[in-house]
Amino acid sequence: MMMNEVAQTESAAAGGRRIGDVILDLQNISLSFGGVKALTNISFNVREHEIRAIIGPNGAGKSSMLNVINGVYHPQEGRIVFHGEERKEMEPYMAASQNIARTFQNIALFKGMSVLDNIMTGRHMKMNCGLLSHVLYWGKAQREEIEHRKKVEEVIDFLEIQSIRKTPVGRLPYGLQKRVELARALAAEPSLLLLDEPMAGMNVEEKQDMCRFILDVNDQFGTTIVLIEHDMGVVMDISDRVVVLDYGKKIGDGTPDEVKSNPEVIAAYLGTAH
Amino acid sequence: MSDATGQTALDTFPRLLMHHARVRPERPAMREKEYGIWQTYNWAEVAENVRAIACGLAQLGFKRGDRLAVIGDNRPRLYWSVAACQCLGGIPVMLYQDAVAQEMAYVLQDAEIRFAVVEDQEQVDKMLEILPEVPFLEHVVYDDPRGMRHYTQTLLMGLDELQEMGRIHDRNQGDFLDGEIAKGATDDISVMLYTSGTTGKPKGVCQTHGAFISAAQGGKEFDRLTDREDILSYLPMAWVGDHLFSFAQAMVAGFTINCPESGETVMTDLREIGPTYYFAPPRIFEGLLTQVMIRMEDAGWIKRKLFHHFMEVARRCGAEILDGKPVSAGDRLQYWLGNLLVYGPLKNVLGMSRIRVAYTAGAAIGPDLFRFYRSIGINLKQLYGQTETCAYVCLQPDGQIKLDSVGKPAPYVEVRLADNGEILVKGPMLLKAYYKRPDATAESINAEGYFMTGDAGFFDEDGHLKIIDRAKDVGKLTDGSMFAPNYIENKLKFFQHIKEAVAFGNGRDFVTAFINIDLEAVGNWAERKGLAYSGYTDLAQQPTVYELIREGVEKVNAELAADPMMSASQIRRFLVLHKELDADDGELTRTRKVRRNFISERYGVLIDALYEGRKEQYIETPVKYEDGREGKITATLRIEEAKTFPSRAARQAA
Structure with missing residues (x-):
């Protein structure tokens, strides 16, 4: 699984999550x-x-x-x-x-960017390559981008927003924008x-x-x-x-x-x- | 049937699958879009996966003749499960994935299902819900493990684990599955497809390997299909059309099927795949055209002008060019230019640039709609068939397309008309029997071995079959003239603002109709007119919407008046329903056919109001939501009159 998968105990399988410290x-x-x-x-x-x-x-x-x-x-x-x-x-x-990731009361997405690009911004903290190599998009930067895109696709699949992947956020109804915001927060693997x-x-x-x-x-x-x-x-x-x-x-x-x-x-x- | 070497006869689906794995192991058999990328499985991989599932099922105790329920969207692993079941000599039973649990219970009971392979948590929940009613259900295998972590029921198992188990089984007893495949015979039942239940409870139609293979073989020869075709598999697996196109024909011809990412992404996926062979019911073609038209309305004036000019050219000569008929050089030049500027890009947007053959069936297609697609160079054709005939009776041959016929009898098929106009068919693709219903089997196949389709029709001068209506639905008005409700309803539905219609008139003095507006089309129209409305019910009852619908009804009346057989069937009074007819409420079948008797019972007060000459009628309707909860819609419906026209025969006399 994508995120800090927590080993679930037998009791968790019997229903309910195990609430920790x-x-x-x-x-x-x-x-x-x-x-x-x-x-x-x-x-x-x-x-x-x-x-x-x-x-x-x-x-x-x-x-x-x-x-x-x-x-x-x-x-x-x-x-x-x-x-x-x-x-x-x-x-x-x-x-x-x-x-720690968050969503906002008044949606704070980049309205002109696609859903995919918006969610990609949620990966920003996890990107390690320098500006130059990203601009050149070669070698490590390329591999990294593919890796991030994979994570983002998993989030898209999880939140069932495949059909709006390439739609600019500003064109979506409010309820879906909220979901995209959640997707962006999730992409940071909080x-x-x-x-x-x-x-x-x-x-x-x-x-x-x-x-x-x-x-x-x-x-x-x-x-x-x-x-x-x-x-x-x-x-x-x-x-x-x-x-x-x-x-x-x-x-x-x-x-x-x-x-x-x-x-x-x-x-x-x-x-x-x- | 046997292949060139004559070693193994390719007369069952498992043998066909193994044949493709040997002959074209590297060719893509299936693609599925997952995580935004098209994943490809070649024939060798498919065969390997099917082996694993089959051995896994055998390990769980699946025996020859057992039925396997398969429920879910078009997923490669569900198609593999169908093939795996056939390898073991079992009978796959596909269920409509959007059916509510109770509807599934009936089929599971009828087919005595012990094993089910389902897509996801949603379907698993349905299985668990109806478990008390189907105590013989032993194993439920799920494809997608998401959300399944906290399920502890012992009858549940993931498909991954099943395959793993199967692989171990296959390593230990490598010849087991080949033995099982060798035991299969062409006369064995290969699949059970449940009829949609337009009348009464659904019946399980048992089709043999031989039946589906000959239907697929006939279609392959008729349209010269090769192993290079690409098809998008997005229609319910439980539907005979999908089984013929995405399973039987793919197995016979060895072409590639493509599974969309999800129900909502079909349009994008269609564009990415660009299928060469395409099948869709008329409502999908209609939806596409509506979208194109709406977007053209919003386009800039240059584009709009260009579009309308070249669509006019296409209307004039497009279909003729496609049929290879003589067309003047000037028109050809215009059409060539149009193709460059409009038709080509439009086909590309629709994902239809590569289409060689496209079929539609399941309901009548509007002449304008049909002509539109043909005129922009898409070889759209109609076919005719039922679940009982593997969806294979008549096909329209290339170059001989008539808008109102369903074409000529397909290879190996014999079609005859009974005295009352009912269509009778005979051929290798006929059903073996209805499951556990010898009475129904005996009723539907006559003494000479013809299947009685229940449709009324006739052959035109060129030998093309024309369908009028269901034979049993054809009734009479009190003055003795013929009343064919479907015929009238289809004419109404060709009007873009009308989604569904139900006509009444059998045993009555005149004809009346319920109309369902098309929310998208009427909503857009309302928006352009600046008409405010709060929702479906409100929109449906707006006086201006009634005006709009009345226009359509009166146009239909004018057409009916021109036909001496039908002129008495003109619609005198109509109303617009306050809710969409819905399969969840039992008003439509899962294939979206109107359930006439159910509707006349449920809306009895409305029918009475139509005939008693009332101006409006109050009604309360219980509705079922997708999550199974129930609610109620109340409304006061307006009832209006429509103008009728004197029949042509009467005018001539006068």
Whole structure:
């Protein structure tokens, strides 16, 4: 298989993935922009192979949280421990080199490029040849390109987008663009995949497809997934654990069932009489 | 039949396969597009793989006469499984891959399937779902292991493991499989194909090796097919046409079959392969033409002008040039220029540059559609046949193409007409029997050994067969004039905005019809007119869409009026259905034929409303989604009248 294939144990074969140790630990994270507090003293962790959802009303700080994880924002307070190492100041490209890949709330693809070329960009971190040899496209560069193309084709096959391989992304419907974005993230062979509202704006059928792909990715490649999503049905169905944010604070954390019965969460979502 | 040396008679498919592996081991037998690249398997590799699958199946306990279910898209390994099953003297039974589990259960029960080879997780799930109903199912082998990791059922096995097991078996007992192949006889049943079940439950049609080989041999001689042909295999394997073209003829002629990457990529794959021999039902040719026309509408004016000018030239003389008839030098020059500028590039875009012979069948093809392809130089022909005759009864000979006939009886085939106009056929390609249905077998083959096709037709002055309708569907209006629903429906369907139509009139005073709009064509038309609509149901009920459809209906009425036999069948009232007729809801067969009785029951209120003169009718229709869930569509349908014309006979009298 293509990605860091995890040896599955007998128990995994009997159903369910084996959830491993904590790989990402966020401790007392606070983030503010000037006087605006986006995140206040938030702690939670992510275990290997799990699907972890971050939910919350609009403006709760979900996307900020994701941006903290992949190094776009630098929290003023708190520690981030990734694979047992405390993270210092980090830039997004470093996240990519640490096998963290992500998709965006507003699709961030190259609209004029074909699906294939877009996914190829996901391989960028894995390319070792220098600029000159790529320009000449000879010897090692050529072999490397073929190797990368093979990986990309595997992703295309996995996400069933063969028929749009050569179509410019801008011409595709929204649901398919989201899938292409996922493909690009997968092409980087991530061990941690961050999905920012992967199902926003999709119809029921597209949502079902996307759910299946997320579960398949998690199952086949053992990829750990952190996702933000508004559709509660989807979140409760596919995630192992859910963390709930509201006004930059954590108000709930646990399995979907625990979160569902948490009075604070219910209040945040349905509103309470004050 | 025997080859030149007379050592082994090539009278079964396994022997043909081994023959090709010996004679042309390096020639490509199959190609499949995988991971974006065409992978080629030559005849030697195919034979080796088939051996492995066959030995693996034998190891699992597959015996002579056992049936093997094969379910999935056109994948090389599924074709190999069919061949492997035949090597062991078993009978492959292909199922329509998009059928829901319950439909599959019937066939599995009827054929008492113990072994199944399926494509992927989706099909495995269906097998597991119906397992309680088919307890005798012992082994399910899957081709694609994706998503199969957590399945622990002991009856499941990957095709890779099966082949590995088979290879070991073959090493240990090298002469086993050759022995099994030697035991095969030409009269053995080579395949069981289930009829689509237009009437009642599907029946298993048992065809012998001899039947399919003679049908394939006849076709090969008729069109001078060689081992250099390339064909795209993309139609359901369960369909007799695919079995004849992609399996039997490929085995007899030794040519190459090409499997597309997926259902959605067929058009691209077609272009990459550029087949020399092509088969498609009319709706595919129609879809292609619609796409071309839509794209031409959007093209710049120079291109549009050029296209329309040269299409006019092609209409005038293209078909004649193809048929080798005399054409003036001026037209020839124009056509040559058109070929350079328009037809050539267009054929290239369609993936039809290399086509020598293309066939269509399964439904009537519109004259305009047929003429379009022939006029741009594609040798498109029609054929006629059934599952029971290996899809091989009549073929149109090169250069003698008539738009409304299906050609002349094929080599080795004898065609006769019964007194009521029913077409009777006899020849080596006839079915051996319906599986476990001696009553049905006796009913369909008469005392003189003719198969009764159930189609009504007649021979024209040149000996070409013309089909009118199903013999049993031909009914009468209350005034005693003939009512041939299919004939009317086909005329309606030739109109590009109409996808399906169902005509009623047997035992009634006049004819009425249900119409299904073609979403793509009507949607595009609506877009150009700036018509807003929220979905299929809404679009279908727009008054302007009714206007559009009425135009088509009235054109058909005018045509019917011109035919003295049919003038009473003009459509007086019609409605546009709120949902597409769908095989999943049981309204169409898997081959997209209308199931008349089912529809008249399901939409009884609508038929009553048509005849009671109502202006609109409310209806609730349960629908089944692809994932098996059920829902409901409700709508109030408008019912409108169409103008009718006095018949020509009446006009002359007046």
